Each structure stands twice: as structure tokens, then as C-alpha cells.
Amino acid sequence: MKNSLMVLLLSPGLLIAAAHAQDKKGTTVAPAITDTAKKKPASITDKVKSCRKYDGLFTLYQDTANGTVQLYVKKSQLGKEYIYQSFSINGPNQLYLNQSMHRATMIFKIEKAFDKLEFSRVNTRFWYDPHNPVSKTAMVDKPEAVFLVEKTVSEDADGYLISADGLFISEKLDPVKPLLPPGIPPTAIFNLGSLNPAKSRYTTLRSFPNNSDIVVDLAYDNPMPFNSGTTDITDARYVRVRMQHSLIEMPKNDFRARRDDPRVGYFSQMVNDQTSISPVPFKDIIHRWDLKKKDPNAALSEPVEPIVYWIENTTPVEYRQTIIDAGLKWNEAFEKAGFKNAVQMKIMPDDADWDPADIRYNVIRWVSSASPTYGAIGPSFVNPKTGQIIGADITIEWYSGSATPILDELFKSAAATGNLQLPGLDAQHEAYCSLANELKSQFLTGSTVLDASNASTADLVEMHKQFLTYLIMHEMGHTLGLNHNMKSSQMLSPAEVNNTELTHKIGLIGSVMDYPAINIALDRSKQGDYYTTKAGPYDLWAIEYGYTPFNEGEEVAGLKNIIARSTDPKLAFGNDGDDMRAPGKAMDPRVNINELTSDAIGYAEDRFKIVNQVMGKLVQKYTKEGQSYAELRTRYGTLLGQRFSMASAVSRYVGGIYIDRSFPEQKSANKPYTPVPLATQKRAIDVLSKYIFAPDAFDADAQVFPYMQPQRRGFTQNVVGDDFKATENILAVQTGSTLSHLLHGATLQRITNSRLYGNQYSVASLMGDLQKGIFNADISTNVNVYRQNLQTYYVRQLVSMVDPKNQQFDDVSKGAALYTLKKIKTQLATAVSTNDETKAHRANLLFLIQNGLEPK
Numbered sequence: 001m002k003n004s005l006m007v008l009l010l011s012p013g014l015l016i017a018a019a020h021a022q023d024k025k026g027t028t029v030a031p032a033i034t035d036t037a038k039k040k041p042a043s044i045t046d047k048v049k050s051c052r053k054y055d056g057l058f059t060l061y062q063d064t065a066n067g068t069v070q071l072y073v074k075k076s077q078l079g080k081e082y083i084y085q086s087f088s089i090n091g092p093n094q095l096y097l098n099q100s101m102h103r104a105t106m107i108f109k110i111e112k113a114f115d116k117l118e119f120s121r122v123n124t125r126f127w128y129d130p131h132n133p134v135s136k137t138a139m140v141d142k143p144e145a146v147f148l149v150e151k152t153v154s155e156d157a158d159g160y161l162i163s164a165d166g167l168f169i170s171e172k173l174d175p176v177k178p179l180l181p182p183g184i185p186p187t188a189i190f191n192l193g194s195l196n197p198a199k200s201r202y203t204t205l206r207s208f209p210n211n212s213d214i215v216v217d218l219a220y221d222n223p224m225p226f227n228s229g230t231t232d233i234t235d236a237r238y239v240r241v242r243m244q245h246s247l248i249e250m251p252k253n254d255f256r257a258r259r260d261d262p263r264v265g266y267f268s269q270m271v272n273d274q275t276s277i278s279p280v281p282f283k284d285i286i287h288r289w290d291l292k293k294k295d296p297n298a299a300l301s302e303p304v305e306p307i308v309y310w311i312e313n314t315t316p317v318e319y320r321q322t323i324i325d326a327g328l329k330w331n332e333a334f335e336k337a338g339f340k341n342a343v344q345m346k347i348m349p350d351d352a353d354w355d356p357a358d359i360r361y362n363v364i365r366w367v368s369s370a371s372p373t374y375g376a377i378g379p380s381f382v383n384p385k386t387g388q389i390i391g392a393d394i395t396i397e398w399y400s401g402s403a404t405p406i407l408d409e410l411f412k413s414a415a416a417t418g419n420l421q422l423p424g425l426d427a428q429h430e431a432y433c434s435l436a437n438e439l440k441s442q443f444l445t446g447s448t449v450l451d452a453s454n455a456s457t458a459d460l461v462e463m464h465k466q467f468l469t470y471l472i473m474h475e476m477g478h479t480l481g482l483n484h485n486m487k488s489s490q491m492l493s494p495a496e497v498n499n500t501e502l503t504h505k506i507g508l509i510g511s512v513m514d515y516p517a518i519n520i521a522l523d524r525s526k527q528g529d530y531y532t533t534k535a536g537p538y539d540l541w542a543i544e545y546g547y548t549p550f551n552e553g554e555e556v557a558g559l560k561n562i563i564a565r566s567t568d569p570k571l572a573f574g575n576d577g578d579d580m581r582a583p584g585k586a587m588d589p590r591v592n593i594n595e596l597t598s599d600a601i602g603y604a605e606d607r608f609k610i611v612n613q614v615m616g617k618l619v620q621k622y623t624k625e626g627q628s629y630a631e632l633r634t635r636y637g638t639l640l641g642q643r644f645s646m647a648s649a650v651s652r653y654v655g656g657i658y659i660d661r662s663f664p665e666q667k668s669a670n671k672p673y674t675p676v677p678l679a680t681q682k683r684a685i686d687v688l689s690k691y692i693f694a695p696d697a698f699d700a701d702a703q704v705f706p707y708m709q710p711q712r713r714g715f716t717q718n719v720v721g722d723d724f725k726a727t728e729n730i731l732a733v734q735t736g737s738t739l740s741h742l743l744h745g746a747t748l749q750r751i752t753n754s755r756l757y758g759n760q761y762s763v764a765s766l767m768g769d770l771q772k773g774i775f776n777a778d779i780s781t782n783v784n785v786y787r788q789n790l791q792t793y794y795v796r797q798l799v800s801m802v803d804p805k806n807q808q809f810d811d812v813s814k815g816a817a818l819y820t821l822k823k824i825k826t827q828l829a830t831a832v833s834t835n836d837e838t839k840a841h842r843a844n845l846l847f848l849i850q851n852g853l854e855p856k
């Protein structure tokens, strides 16, 4: 009795216990109790008396009165390694805290130090051959990362009890908030403020033999928010973020890590062999599921455990069959690796008693977000030690209608979010797939073209089905371990892409892991598939590499045989690391998004023609009774976006370098680097000159401008008025990703460097050709407003280059810029005009040139 009374008094937080203690207060024995307490601490049984127990990998005790949680750590668990994975479940989209985002992955361990337990992160980036004496230095120069020390509150023969709040109601495991780099104003991005533990709580605890899930609501307070966020933020001062911490047992199995190869695109763990003297001491391993044959001797066998995907019961009923069919199409690829029915698709019942956030289920989730940021993601999480994929989720963000402001997405969102750093995310999980954004823009273009050509509803339904199939296959590909292949859309020639006999057999593109342009035939009678609807040759081969089982000792040779085929053009591969989305970055123009066919320049030319044709039908098609002109404005934005992405893709051929990833023994006909032929570079400039620089390039658009009225809601007109800013947006098409690439310091330097090994196009010639495209057509006449903006932009860029203070350009580029400015000055002296507008414009050009040429 004495003992129990002592426990009660030592636990003031336990309300029930305290009330009970009142009854025992008849005789005051406090000093004696204190003495006893010093000798013998409270037992675990007493400490958890008012708690509900969650037995599993880690045993959790939750106080039923105040909700606090205690964690029991067995002595046998000390020093062992566990996997930690965090997920966001509900939070601001713009901070990537929305549902099912897979965030931090790490290995941690718990150790005892005096009366405390220490939690630390394990470094998995090194490997040591245990037979090499150097392996004795494994822990040397690898400082420990202890993220939490917690005093034990009680212990028994088997383990220790600690308060878990410091671990779970905190940012110790996952930093949650993105960091703003210095110099970014606090108004630039929505800011959560500070974590308020008093307003935070546990929402769900789940503990199973192999994992424990702790779901918490973390409350953030920001008394003075400078940025009120998007419409999903109810009150910028108070935001609660729901997070799930999952503690996972290291899988106990005979899974063998598979080595990564630069010729095929898997997500990977980078590991350095610290006991090797090789110049390439890399032991990088790929992410893949643990697939084993039921019948190891059969050429084709079902797996012991298939990869099962559940379609969440929130998914619209009419799309479920398409999703099932799309998922099952991956089985063709697994058959190449010797597996039958490796992928299984199931529908989550409406009365399911499990939670889609339960890590034991791979779920294809369907959400409707206030401000979709990614469109769709297909993340998976792995054992960092082996690359074994343990779980995966796919989330499809549904866009409401077609009134989404596409223009804003195209030209503004990248800049607005480009400064975000996401500290909770490991590099391999940072690969957010923005495919659905790109795909949506392409899909809207396709549906606009179909509308304009009076296509039937059935045609539109078919296009949507192909779109959804592609999206699901792509995101599932990520969850199978594959990263992007932005080179695969070049597989077929323009003559082949609409040949459905061929595309149904091998696919429209080499891989579903690309961001292709939607396939639209200029000649509508020739239309084939809009999207590929099957795993392409590259996908089949990549799965064969990642999943074909080998006996130990045969794996090296087996993988070598598979990878030797990488020189087959159908298996071409290049991922985000090489893709040419960002101006100045990367080299191979074939590794890009929003393009199609082996002749991407010709295909782009077709697309420019299609856009100009459709432009003439927009007003008639989207003037609809009973609705505002908001849809018309969106449709127009989509078409402008097509010009933007096509011009961007074409520009990459200038100064481009074809990359061959093959190894020497494959005896490829190409060198690792081959500059793009001169004629191709010149052709790219010609297409840009004709379709985005020429005075008449945007003539077709003017008829739409008087109708470009968005729908007014309340007092939502923005501060600069909501009339369409045609000049600003069209200049963005010309410069945003095109001239900004051609005149980028890195592009110009690459042009000069590649002159040393075969490039025949010089920086001076490029600048001269741009001058022709930007000035010649209207030098003897008046200059329209698009051309005034374009010419001024070009002159300003050249002036900026010759500025001695500008260090972003090499001297070859500076010389060429100076030479071109002088040529433009001479050319302007011959100019003819009849209106003041043109005279004023040219006077400004001469002023800019004069200022640029005069030493400051």
C-alpha cells in the first residue's frame, strides 16, 4: 500500500491517481514516503497504470486522461538499428505537407548512457570490406548525430520507460518546416511560425510486430504572419500539421542489394567503398521490391509476395477500371524478369477497417486539393541499407475543372517555389514528380484541339482515358524504383508516331517515365494514340535489370548481359540530372520534357502550326451560354504554354551535345560527347525565328484578346488590373526559357568549348543569326509592339554582357556581344519608319547601345 501511495504522489500529472490519493490522506506520512522514494523508484507498472497499452515493435503507453505517451524500450533493442520514416497527412500544400508525402527516411539507434536513452541517426553512406583491416576505422571521422536524449522515468528487468513527447511532439525526427535561404523576404512564402507543444497532440497510435506508427497533430503559431497562404489556410496564425512517425524493424530476410548502373534509371542509395583502391569506388544500390519466385526453377513464376496496390475508396467509380488496367500493364515488364502476376490491383472496400496511412498497405490515393502543387506523386520508402522498397503510395491530385490559372503555373509558380528547401527530405525522395502538371497542360491542349476540330465526346473520353492510364503507369513506375527517362520520347520518327499498329505493339515512346508532349497530328485524319498506353521497351528492360533473380555468383555476369543492350536506341535513357528544362543547365537536347519524336524540331514546328490554326476557333468554341469567358482565357493560356514549351525544346539544340552513356566494351558508334551538327543548330534558330521571333508570329492571337476576361469573384481583381497582359506573356514565350537559354553564360561557354571537339557553330555566328531573326524582317518598316519588346530585350542582354563588371560571361561571349551591338547600331542607321512609335523605339535602342559601348 505504501508503495502505491508513493507512486501516486510522485505522478501529479495523473488526475485519477491524484483524486484517489485524497482518500488516503488521513495520516500524513510525506517525509517517510520521500525517503522511500529515493531508495526505490516507481515501477513501470505504476507509471503506466492509467494508460492504454499499444503492444508491438515498440510498446507505447498513452495516458487515457491527458493523452501523453510513454515509450518502452527493451534492453534487447538498445544498439539495434531501426528505420524511421515520416509522412505528412494534412498540412499546407505549398509547404509539401499534404497527404501521403513521404518525408524523412533514416536509420536510427537507441543507446543507454547513465540514466538516459540517446537517440542517434546512423550514417549509411560508407561500406567497408570486413576482411580489410581498414574496416576497423569504420566509425572514425564520422561524428555521431544524436538528436534526442531523454531521461528514463522507470525501468524493469527487460527495459526502460521514457516520455515520448520529446520525440514525437517535436521536430527532432523530421524538421517539418522548409528553410528559407538568406535574402528571401519573409513575405515570399507561407511561414508556419513556431511549434506549440501545448496545443499539439497524439491522434492515432498503431503498433504491430514489425512497425509502430505514431500520428500526431503538431500545432504551429505565428502571431504575425506576413504571408497568409493559399485558400487551404483557414487562419495563417494557427495551423495544425498532421504527421505520421513510423518506426520500422529492419527487414529480416535474404534480400540482396542490387548495384546501380548509370545506363538505367533507378532511384538509388549512394555508397562509397572505403576499403577500395579503385578510381570508381562506388557501391551504389538501387531501390527495388523484394520479389522472390514461388518456383525458383520456373522460367516464369508467381512471386512469393506480389506487389499489391489498393485503390482508395475515395476514387471516382468511373476511373477505377482504368486505374486497375493501367497498373496491371506493368506485369508485362515483370514477365521479362521472370515473374507472373507480380503486380496486383485491388479496390479498398468502403467498409475497410484499415487506414490508408497504415504503412503495410500501398495505396493509390485520390484527393482534391485547394492548391495542387504536384498533381501526382509516386513515392516509396526503402531500407537505406539495402535499397529494399518497404512501402509505396501514389497520390493523384484532382484539379477542379479547367478554370485553373494555367498562365500563372507556367510563368510564375516555378519562380515562387524554386527557393524552397525541404530539409526533411532525403535527396532520393526529393524527386517530386510534376508530371500531372505538365500532363494536364498537354491534355488541355489536346482537348482544345479536339474541340476545335469538332471531335466527338467519345474521342475526348478516349483521350482522357489514355491520359489517366499514362499518369498511373508513370507514378507506379516510380514506386517500383524507376526514376525519370526524359530521353524516351524520341523513340519513334514523326512518320511512325501515329501508326497505331506499331504503337500498340511497342509503345508510342520508349518509357512511361517521361514527360512527353501529347501526340496530336497536324493532319487530324492521321491521328493515332495521344499517349502511350503500355510499358515501353526501356521499361521492360529496366524492370528486367532490377528484378531478374540471380543465384549468388551469377548476378554480376547476368546484369552485365542485360545492361550490354543499353546501346539499342529504343533503350535510350537520360533522367532529370541531364534534362534540359532549366536554361543553361544540361547538354543533350534529346533529354527533355514536352517534346516528341526523333525529330523534335519538326514536331514542334507542327505544333506551332496547330496552335495558330486552333487560335482562330477559340472565341467561337468557348463563347458559351451561361458561363463567363474564364474558360476561354484558360484555353488560350494553354496554347500559349505550348508555344513556350516547344520553343524551349527547340532552343536546346543550339549548343547542344549528344550524350552516349555506354561503356567502352559496348563499342558504341558514338563518342560519349558529340556536338549537335551545325545544320541542326541552324534549323533550330530558323524555326524559332519563324514561329516566335517573326513580326507576324502572334498575329493569330489578337482576335482573342478582347474576350480574355476572367470571372470576377467578389473584389478579386488584382492590383494591376485583370486585363490580359499580352506583351508581358508573349515576351515570356520568347525569352523565359528560349533566349534566356541561348544567351546563358553556361550555354555560350559550352558552345565555345565544344568548338574544340567538333561543334561548328560559334558564339559570334549564333548572335549574328539571332540579330537576323530579331531585326531583319522589320528594319525597313514600322516595328510592332512584340518586336519592340524583343529587340529591346536582346540589346539589353548584349549590353549587360559587355559590362566589365558582369562576370557571368567568358571573354569570347563578351567579344561577340560587343561585335553584335556594333552591327545592330550600323543596321539601325539604315532603318526606315513612318511612325513616331517606331522612331521612339529605335531611339531607345541606340541610347541603350551608346550607353553600353561607352566606358563607365
Ligand SMILES: [Zn+2]
Pocket (backbone or CB within 6 Å): 432, 433, 434, 435, 474, 475, 478, 484
Ligand atoms: Zn515522375
